Amino acid sequence: MKFLDEAKVYIRSGDGGPGCVSFRREKFIEFGGPNGGDGGRGGDVWIECVEGLNTLIDYRYQQHFKAKKGEHGMGSNCHGASGADAVLKVPAGTQVLAEDGETLIADMTEVGQRVRLAKGGNGGFGNAYFTTSTNRAPKHANPGLEGQEMWIWLRLKLIADAGLVGLPNAGKSTFLASVTAAKPKIADYPFTTLHPGLGVVRADGREFVLADIPGLIEGAHEGVGLGDKFLAHVERCRVLLHLVDGTCEHAGKAYKLVRAEIEAYGHDLADKPEIVALSKADALDPETLKSQTAKLKRAAGKAPLILSSASRKGVPEALRALQDAIEVGRAEEAPPAAAWQP
Structure with missing residues (x-):
């Protein structure tokens, strides 16, 4: 399945059906009268968060979504049928933005969440509605109201508890594969990871979701390499695990880059809790490992974890540190307990 995290779609709710102008004409009925029914209501456009989706690829092949129009009113006071709704199904973490790409309309974060994006037009009144004591035979009806139309942006931001960041080939995919059942592409060249990946970590009787994104290089915020748009997928994370390749020339410079x-990039991403780890420790001799650790400690301002995904060295410690940070984040987000009332 191809990964797509952004799509622009056109939506339009249904028009209301027009009312009917009709008069009752039956044998042996001395006084007939108006009996035109009202028009049906136009369908709404809804967006729904569903389970089993992790990409917006469906919206690459269909960009227009229109709800059905309401049916016409009919004689004998028959009300027109309402138009069918149009439903856009999206994965959890999808944001709905206006055409300007900035105004947030809805943030779909929970499965089952449902938001109406465009309301269908009301149906028009038939001539029976306009009957009064002074106007016994109205000969007019209302047309239905028009529906709403707009262009919207759908942007997917993966929902994960922890995120992996670092330069290309820093060992992020290897770490993800070693601690989860995910099977990301792993190779000895940069930009092996082209799309974000998710995996569920289970350790010490606890579990959390870990996200891996493509590597960043200098100038990524200006579009160099794959750019920094994938950082949107770690915006919702409670903690970041910053992996620095121990085999690079200078671990401190790599971290600062x-x-x-x-x-x-902004969006308060730099303010998130960060755990720093020196990866690929199994490929370093003791002297080089000591030198790179010292450089990384000076750059980060704290002692890094020493990590080797291949030999599992330092992996349990890293997972434990991530779990502790996640629990702290969850506790801070939890609403305060209500005060007891006698």
């Missing part, structure tokens, strides 16, 4: 791109 990625931090600069995160700060340039």
Whole structure:
């Protein structure tokens, strides 16, 4: 399945059906009268968060969604049928924005969440509605109201508890594969990961969702490499695990480069709790490992974890640190307990 995290779609709710002008004419009925029914209501456009989706690829092949129009009113006071609704089904984490791409309309974060994006037009009144004591035979009816139409943006931001960041080939996909059942592409060249990946980590009787995104390089916020748009997928994370390749020339410079791109991206991503780890420790001799650790400690301002996904060295400690940070984040987000009332 191809991954798509952004789509622009056109939506239009249904028009209301027009009312009917009709008069009752039956044998042996001395006084007939108006009996035109009202028009049916136009269908609404809804967006619904469903289970089993993790991409917006369906909206690459269909960009127009229109609800059905309401049916005409008919004689004998028959009301027109309402138009069928149009429903856009999206994965959890999808944001709905206006055509300007900035105004947030809805944030779909929970499965089952349902939001009406466009309301259908009301049906018009038939001539029976306009009957009064002074106007016993009205000969007019209302047309139905028009529906609403607009262009909207759908943007997917994966929902994960923790996110992996770092330069290309820093060992993020290897770490994800070693601690989850995910099977990301792993190779010895940069930009192996082209799309974000998710995996569920289970350790010490606890579990959390871990997200892996493509690597960042210098100038990513200006579009260099794959750019920094994938950072949107770690915006919802409670903690970041910053992996620095121990086999690079200077671990401290590598760390500062990625931090600069995160700060340039904004959206309060730089303020999230961060765990720093020196990866690929199994490929370093003791002297080089000591030197790279010292450089990374000076750059990050704290002692990094020493990590090797291949030999599992430091992996339990990293997972434990992530779990602790996630629990702290969950506790801070939880609403305060209500005070007891006698």
